Amino acid sequence: MLTDTHAHLDYPDYAADLETVLERAREAGVRRILTIGTGMESNRRAIALAEKYPAIHAVVGLHPTNVEEEPGDWLGELRRLATHPKVAAIGETGLDYHRLPSEKLPSSPALSALQAELAEDTEAMIVDGSYRAAQAEAFSAQLDLACELGLNVVIHQRDAWDDTVRLLRPYTGKLRAVFHCFGNLPEQAREIFEMGHLVSFTGIVTFKNAPLVREVAASVPEDRFLVETDCPYLAPVPHRGKRAEPAHTRLVAEKIAEIRGVSLDQIAAATEKSVAAFFKLS
Numbered sequence: 001m002l003t004d005t006h007a008h009l010d011y012p013d014y015a016a017d018l019e020t021v022l023e024r025a026r027e028a029g030v031r032r033i034l035t036i037g038t039g040m041e042s043n044r045r046a047i048a049l050a051e052k053y054p055a056i057h058a059v060v061g062l063h064p065t066n067v068e069e070e071p072g073d074w075l076g077e078l079r080r081l082a083t084h085p086k087v088a089a090i091g092e093t094g095l096d097y098h099r100l101p102s103e104k105l106p107s108s109p110a111l112s113a114l115q116a117e118l119a120e121d122t123e124a125m126i127v128d129g130s131y132r133a134a135q136a137e138a139f140s141a142q143l144d145l146a147c148e149l150g151l152n153v154v155i156h157q158r159d160a161w162d163d164t165v166r167l168l169r170p171y172t173g174k175l176r177a178v179f180h181c182f183g184n185l186p187e188q189a190r191e192i193f194e195m196g197h198l199v200s201f202t203g204i205v206t207f208k209n210a211p212l213v214r215e216v217a218a219s220v221p222e223d224r225f226l227v228e229t230d231c232p233y234l235a236p237v238p239h240r241g242k243r244a245e246p247a248h249t250r251l252v253a254e255k256i257a258e259i260r261g262v263s264l265d266q267i268a269a270a271t272e273k274s275v276a277a278f279f280k281l282s
């Protein structure tokens with residue numbers, strides 16, 4: 001048995017054929033799916049799916065790229081949702097500096113080139129700074145909430161490694177985090193293992209251009225990794241470019257088994273043990 005620890009089944013991509021998607025997962029040995037909320041609406045949909053299907057559990061949180069779109073007391077609402085019996089963790093939360101708001105700033109044609117450049121630099125600093133601050137505040141608030149509720153945390157980190165680790169470090173020993181879709185260096189993996197955290201691998205392990213991810217997958221301790229799809233994104237080879245689905249977790253696990261020179265059963269046993277220890281599964 002395998003668990004897809006990171007799926008987005010509430011996305012419209014599955015509206016038409018979720019039942020068959022779940023059936024294919026079951027046939028592939030993927031008997032449990034964690035569907036991850038990215039905002040309050042998405043969290044509510046994730047919980048509704050978990051209520052309807054025994055194989056599905058929900059993870060609720062506010063994705064870092066959505067922090068400026070969530071009106072009102074989202075933290076109060078998240079606290080309420082997180083106490084639902086089928087909520088298994090808080091997330092996805094974290095930091096994402098991949099696309100900063102300054103990229104979308106209009107240029108100022110009335111000013112001289114130099115003045116315009118200075119104005120744009122200043123404005124970029126201000127809008128990017130406040131965006132980063134909003135992400136940091138939402139991330140820390142969700143880490144506090146996880147501690148309060150005794151839950152672990154699913155982390156999304158993109159182009160923001162140092163700040164993510166800096167904000168997470170004070171929680172060492174109080175909670176555990178999984179760095180989902182891990183794509184960083186082996187030494188960065190070791191840095192978070194020292195703090196008690198885990199990594200999780202997607203279909204990227206099957207991509208030709210991802211030798212570093214395979215290097216991490218080859219060396220990570222058996223009790224420090226999970227498997228996931230991040231579906232509908234990142235479909236593994238031979239489905240690359242198409243819609244991913246939870247059944248593909250098996251391809252991810254098979255690839256990791258091949259890399260580590262062990263059987264699929266061994267990967268399944270190791271990751272299931274970690275899933276049971278990490279998530280609150282009612």
Ligand SMILES: [Zn+2]
Nearest residue numbers: 006036092230
């Ligand atoms: Zn995700």
